[in-house]
Amino acid sequence: MSALGMAAALGGCGSTGSSDVTLKLVAADYGDSAANSSQKYWDKLAEAYEAKHSGVKVEVSVYSWNDVDRKVKEMVDAGHAPDMAQIGAYADYAAAGKLYQASDLLSIRTQADFLSQLADAGQWNHAQYGIPFGASTRVLFYNKTLFAKAGITPPTTWDELAADAKALKDKGVKYPFALPLGPEEAQAETMQWLLTGGNGGSGYTDDIGTYTIDSAQNVQTFTWLKDDLVGKGLTGPVAPGKLNRAAAFAAFADGQVGMLNGHPTLIQQAAQKGVKFGMVPMPGPTGKAKAAMGVADWMMGFKQNGHAKQIGDFLDFVYEQKNVLAFSREYGLLPVTGSASNAMSDSDSARDKDLHAFLDQLPTSQLYPVGKTSWAAVSAAVKNDIGQAVAPDGSPSAILTRLQATATTADSRTSG
Structure with a gap:
């Protein structure tokens, strides 16, 4: 749930520099029932991406918030890190040298679209490793x-x-x-x-x-x-x-x-x-x-499998405005990008208007000190x-x- 990423380098069908790459993403479930499980959101998004990138498959495993952080830790500890994880914290993995910096993955346009205080909160040791995904205020x-x-x-x-x-x-x-x-x-x-x-x-x-x-x-x-x-x-x-x-x-x-x-x-x-x-x-x-208090969840890319370019191309797609808005609206969360935030602020739909009180507070909100291990x-x-x-x-x-x-x-x- 975060930036507008057009991925200028994408250019058409499947030119990701490599063929037959399978990216593995582990993500948290924001749904409250099988009917609106995040698995459905990710499967639809992956299918749309794969249709334009024939050399890349994206496999997504969704777990409840009770289990997802532990699941990723077990995978990393066992030497089988996923390519991407969308979970609650990134700093431990950054400190251990296991993550790509955001600048190694994302297009400049995508990086520039993140709300600044969320991007800043994604920093460990003065470099951004945590990519904001979903946000909320109180x-x-x-x-x-x-x-x-x-x-x-x-x-x-x-x-x-x-x-x-x-x-x-x-x-x-x-x-x-x-x-x-x-x-x-x-x-x-x-x-x-x-x-x-x-x-x-x-x-x-x-x-x-x-x-x-x-x-x-x-x-x-x-x-x-x-x-x-x-x-x-x-x-x-x-x-x-x-x-x-x-x-x-x-x-x-x-x-x-x-x-x-x-x-x-x-x-x-x-x-x-x-x-x-x-x-x-x-x-x-x-x-x-x-x-007000702000909260953000985090996307991160793991170095282990060496798929920096493919991860970046996929995340640029994930953070396109229409995809950020779709996720935000489905799960009642705030966009983490300026373009999607502006679109929601300007919207007169009842669902978007319900979120305006929270959106108004996001630019001046303060987050947990998540960059501290x-x-x-x-x-x-x-x-x-x-x-x-x-x-x-x-x-x-x-x-x-x-x-x-x-x-x-x-x-x-x-x-x-």
């Missing part, structure tokens, strides 16, 4: 019906958010503000809050990539969450550390949640259940947050520990200090 979803009953309007500050949550609680809403800090995806909810904090929020790292998890702003943010939301019973009957994102989304779709941070897939999930909802930017302490260990620690920061006997300062120590240790190991 906005604040609210239940219009519950808000009307409580006589409230969407919040623009933290104080307003807490006041709205209290009004919803007083009306008997089960989850006035759902705060999923359970192990499924706590790193996402955490980062969203860190970015909204005082002085613009500090996220997980500073501007030069040093971990700043225990910064004063971050401690202040989690202290507010603990004292003003969780401590006042405004986050529902399940402790945030035990509430997973999927359960929170399901509760929103069932009409039991007043507000929560959500990504584009919640639109369809809620609409299917008939929930009337609105979407607004996540508030900060004194107004709209300066940055330590991020996987840090993310796992956040998932495991962050819920304790808002527990009744928890200490935000102590938990964030512990996570900072974990991050500093992991960073020194992986960079040393």
Whole structure:
């Protein structure tokens, strides 16, 4: 799901410089049923490519997000790396010298079309190895019906958010503000809050990539969450550390949640259940947050089989505008290229308009520090520990200090 690539070097039927090459791609499944499995998308795309490139076959294996990263790791460890993988992280493979740089694969036109902050996030050691594929941001979803009953309007500050949550609680809403800090995806909810904090929020790292998890702003943010939301019973009957994102989304779709941070897939999930909802930017302490959290998944090309030219030709095709838009629209994701983003922004179709709130935030969004090989260990620690920061006997300062120590240790190991 990413750039406009015309591959100037392609020129007609099958002139890829070699014949009878089979490219193997392992990809993640964005579908929620067999009917819309990503396998169907890739099979159709591969068939269209092969029709114009008779010397190249593309074999695609699609696995669930629960399995795909592990599957690729097993293949690489066994000495049978695929030619391409579309998965959640690239930095470990880049650091191990197993990946082509993006510039070794893609046409200049394709490279130039990526949204700059996504391309930058694909860098390891100042060179781009991760090619952005699918992107999303987060906005604040609210239940219009519950808000009307409580006589409230969407919040623009933290104080307003807490006041709205209290009004919803007083009306008997089960989850006035759902705060999923359970192990499924706590790193996402955490980062969203860190970015909204005082002085613009500090996220997980500073501007030069040093971990700043225990910064004063971050401690202040989690202290507010603990004292003003969780401590006042405004986050529902399940402790945030035990509430997973999927359960929170399901509760929103069932009409039991007043507000929560959500990504584009919640639109369809809620609409299917008939929930009337609105979407607004996540508030900060004194107004709209300066940055939203962005998430991108990654395409990468492995060196092992030596098919750089064929991989590049195929990826230039994958990132043509029409293909990027088709994938984005099928799975409710944001385009990672400027050309496709502009086309979606200019579109009046209902499906595209639903994504405009997320698209508006993408240019200024901040991503996980995915270019750091330590991020996987840090993310796992956040998932495991962050819920304790808002527990009744928890200490935000102590938990964030512990996570900072974990991050500093992991960073020194992986960079040393």
